[in-house]
Amino acid sequence: MSTDSRRRALFALFAALVLALGVAACGGDDDDDGGDGGDTGANLIEENADNNGVQVTVGSKNFTEQYILGEIYAQALEAAGYEVKTQLNLGSEVIALRALEDGEIDAYPEYTSTALTSFFDIPPEDVPADAQQAEDDTQAEFEELGLTAFPPTPFSSANAVGLLTEQADELGVSTISDLEGQSEDLTLYGSPECRQRVDCLVGLEDNYGLEFQKFTPVDIGLRYEVLDQGDADLSILFTTDAQLSTSDDYTILEDDQGVLPAGNVLFVARTETVDEAGPDFGEVVESVQGDLSLEVMQELNARVDIDKEDPAEAAEAYLQEFGYIE
Amino acid sequence: MSAPLASLLPLAQGDDFIQERTGTGCVQENGFFCAEWAFDNFDRYVTPLVEHLVLVSASVVAGLAIALGLAVMSHRRRWLVPPLTGLTGVLYTIPSLAFFIVLLPITGFGRTTAIIALTAYTLQIIYRNIVAGLDNVPAASKDAGRGMGMTDRQLLWRVELPLALPEIIAGLRIATVSTVAIATLAVFAGAGGLGDPLYADLTFRTNVLLAGGLAILMAIAFDALLVVAGRVASPWRKVRPV
Amino acid sequence: MSLALVSLGFLDAFTGAIDFIFNQRESTVAGDEVGGLAQIGDLTVDHLEVSAIALAGSLIVAMPIGVWLGHHGRGELLAVAIGNAGRAVPELALIAFMVAFVGVGLVNVSIALLILGIPPILTNSFVAIRQVDRDAVEAARGMGMSEPEIVARVELPLAVPTLMSGVRTAAIAIVATATIAPLAGVVTLGDLIINRNVYGDDGVLAGGILVAVLALAIELTLAGIQRLLTPRGLRLERAPARA
Numbered sequence: 001m002s003t004d005s006r007r008r009a010l011f012a013l014f015a016a017l018v019l020a021l022g023v024a025a026c027g028g029d030d031d032d033d034g035g036d037g038g039d040t041g042a043n044l045i046e047e048n049a050d051n052n053g054v055q056v057t058v059g060s061k062n063f064t065e066q067y068i069l070g071e072i073y074a075q076a077l078e079a080a081g082y083e084v085k086t087q088l089n090l091g092s093e094v095i096a097l098r099a100l101e102d103g104e105i106d107a108y109p110e111y112t113s114t115a116l117t118s119f120f121d122i123p124p125e126d127v128p129a130d131a132q133q134a135e136d137d138t139q140a141e142f143e144e145l146g147l148t149a150f151p152p153t154p155f156s157s158a159n160a161v162g163l164l165t166e167q168a169d170e171l172g173v174s175t176i177s178d179l180e181g182q183s184e185d186l187t188l189y190g191s192p193e194c195r196q197r198v199d200c201l202v203g204l205e206d207n208y209g210l211e212f213q214k215f216t217p218v219d220i221g222l223r224y225e226v227l228d229q230g231d232a233d234l235s236i237l238f239t240t241d242a243q244l245s246t247s248d249d250y251t252i253l254e255d256d257q258g259v260l261p262a263g264n265v266l267f268v269a270r271t272e273t274v275d276e277a278g279p280d281f282g283e284v285v286e287s288v289q290g291d292l293s294l295e296v297m298q299e300l301n302a303r304v305d306i307d308k309e310d311p312a313e314a315a316e317a318y319l320q321e322f323g324y325i326e
Numbered sequence: 327m328s329a330p331l332a333s334l335l336p337l338a339q340g341d342d343f344i345q346e347r348t349g350t351g352c353v354q355e356n357g358f359f360c361a362e363w364a365f366d367n368f369d370r371y372v373t374p375l376v377e378h379l380v381l382v383s384a385s386v387v388a389g390l391a392i393a394l395g396l397a398v399m400s401h402r403r404r405w406l407v408p409p410l411t412g413l414t415g416v417l418y419t420i421p422s423l424a425f426f427i428v429l430l431p432i433t434g435f436g437r438t439t440a441i442i443a444l445t446a447y448t449l450q451i452i453y454r455n456i457v458a459g460l461d462n463v464p465a466a467s468k469d470a471g472r473g474m475g476m477t478d479r480q481l482l483w484r485v486e487l488p489l490a491l492p493e494i495i496a497g498l499r500i501a502t503v504s505t506v507a508i509a510t511l512a513v514f515a516g517a518g519g520l521g522d523p524l525y526a527d528l529t530f531r532t533n534v535l536l537a538g539g540l541a542i543l544m545a546i547a548f549d550a551l552l553v554v555a556g557r558v559a560s561p562w563r564k565v566r567p568v
Numbered sequence: 569m570s571l572a573l574v575s576l577g578f579l580d581a582f583t584g585a586i587d588f589i590f591n592q593r594e595s596t597v598a599g600d601e602v603g604g605l606a607q608i609g610d611l612t613v614d615h616l617e618v619s620a621i622a623l624a625g626s627l628i629v630a631m632p633i634g635v636w637l638g639h640h641g642r643g644e645l646l647a648v649a650i651g652n653a654g655r656a657v658p659e660l661a662l663i664a665f666m667v668a669f670v671g672v673g674l675v676n677v678s679i680a681l682l683i684l685g686i687p688p689i690l691t692n693s694f695v696a697i698r699q700v701d702r703d704a705v706e707a708a709r710g711m712g713m714s715e716p717e718i719v720a721r722v723e724l725p726l727a728v729p730t731l732m733s734g735v736r737t738a739a740i741a742i743v744a745t746a747t748i749a750p751l752a753g754v755v756t757l758g759d760l761i762i763n764r765n766v767y768g769d770d771g772v773l774a775g776g777i778l779v780a781v782l783a784l785a786i787e788l789t790l791a792g793i794q795r796l797l798t799p800r801g802l803r804l805e806r807a808p809a810r811a
Contacts, residue, residue: 062765091764091765092765092766094765095764189753192750192759192763192765192766193763193766195766196602196766216672216753216755217750217753217755217759217763218672218753219528219751221527221528221529222528222529222667222672225529225667225672226672226753229671229672231672231673246347295344296343296344299343299344299345302345302347306347306353307353307354308353308363308367308527308530308532308533310370317343318343321342321343322343356668416784419740419783419784419787420780420783420784421740421743421744421747421779421783422744423744423747423748423758423761423776423779424744424747424761424776424777424779424780424783425776425780426776427761427772427773427775427776428773428776428777428780430772430773430776431578431581431582431773432578500652500655503652503655503656504655506656506658507656507657507658507659508658509658510658510659510660510661511658511659511660511748514761520658521658521660524660524664525660525664525751528663528664528668529667529668530668531668531669533668534661534664534665534667534668534669537661537664538658538664538665541658541661542656542657542658542661545656546656
């Protein structure tokens, strides 16, 4: 072939490929009849009329990730035909558990690490590092309370000690233990509950033996602001925070002594509700959380925390994107 | 879309979902006021706005009714004035948030609790103003009424109260403006209102300006409304600046 | 029947709150203890501290201005307008504004509270001086007193009741708003109310009761001070004249 016609052929092939990719990308939201990459068809939650009489109240704790998770589960269950009410923004895990046990809510998403350390009194360093083991332990403990804990989400989250990257460089710290000797001059900001929590301030003081110049409790929503405004030297962050992936300004210190355990999320429900609701309940829950990888969770957090979207809308976008609802 | 092409894009969907973030943009940088975001998300403020309106209206109307009742009672029994002034004063002194919280075990979370507390707040100023207004009714007008053969009750409702209207309106204005401001704390009583979006994100500047701004605008609007109502209701009186 | 249950429920809640005030107990978030007189004492002191700073600040800023304007009879519109505007500012919005635009911490919160205290003090100082009997002022001028002397020895003493009324209003507004100061990183008695997670329902109710009691106590104290400062003559003159 002459160079010209070869070039033309290559160009035509390239254009065809681009066109095909473009069509595919645009046509992605349409319903598919399968294909292995496209799980759209398989994921779609079908409404089952049998579920119509069953009322389910989905709760959540009081921070962004929890609002999103609560909405995802709630909207998914609603798509399956259940009558869903939400009671998001309950408070800390203790309040949420109490609401669950009292029947005020029927289910909410909880972290294995939080459940083990806060409900079941396991010291943070004894929380199994193996995610599977942690889940098994948690499920067993919940069962004793008459609660059913469903299989875990793909992503896990942990508390983390964070600071501005510049300051981390200045102080020359990369692990929490590095703070020894320097922490007395540093201020730490965290949620109000952090003061009492063993996977937060109490653990840092007791297990790492760190003393801070001052601990100031602020609302969870302010955890980055206080670093930005220079009020805080250190701040308690979450490993699933959007800000950590979208910006290099913040650094988290490595938890070298394993005091801040990571936990996957288990949807915990009252066993009687699960029985009443039938098999669809568990199926929907396990299915809908399947695409919650760390990146996706961070993206969802970003949409609410950074773009200031409504958690319900972000949840809906997730469900639509991955084909759970239309 | 045919199957072969679909398999070319196993992660395209998930990747689509995850957006490129450059950290720029009004909302991302927490700019002073992001008009576009405000416009797109205004519907999230509508329910709180309506809730707020309901809370304020209900409380002021209830406060007026109660204060009027108390004032009428004290009109002929002057000994009631100091204790009632004291009582309404005490209610006013208690910080609103504390009042909401103390009511919670009795009336539970929700609108009722908020309205009870908000109504209690309005009592002092409205009561005081109605009493003062009645006191300032010129004796000549009362005499004229009596001369026309009016009973005490008729005198009160046909002569004294109408003449006291400017003072009453003045009190209502103050009470309403204060109530609009205080009702932002109703979120702590589980009653919604503009405090709800405010409290939900204290750091987001556009939100603070929008929710706070709507509250202040509401106060101004109510105030203007009451001024007009006052003029309409008592055209014979030149309205004094308050 | 349900009324009985409601009242029982609420009695139960109140005894729980009283117990919280006096006895330490374990936090609802497993770990440190909460409640008890020591902690309450600390919180109360912090609450009073930030309130006092703000009140002092607003007095220093607003009173001289109000007095000056009143003495010279200028700026009535301004003084009244500021007074009215102050009533329209929601405290939560003010604190939120601080958090969003300025920052958290004691200094910022004090400034916010100070701003809250200015309108009542400014307006009342103005009105108080304005309504002093002009004859008394003229007499003093005739006696050869200088302007500052007139203010200090004639106008201010006669203005005390209205002035103090403004101070009381400001103080109550400041103490009330200091309740939500924990939202901006300054821990006061309001922490008990705002952080239900930490203190539990008993703590929240205890917080409500304590804040109410504190406000009433301050009001009574200031009323007492007002009475002490009011010149004897005025006190007699202002005794209830209503039959």
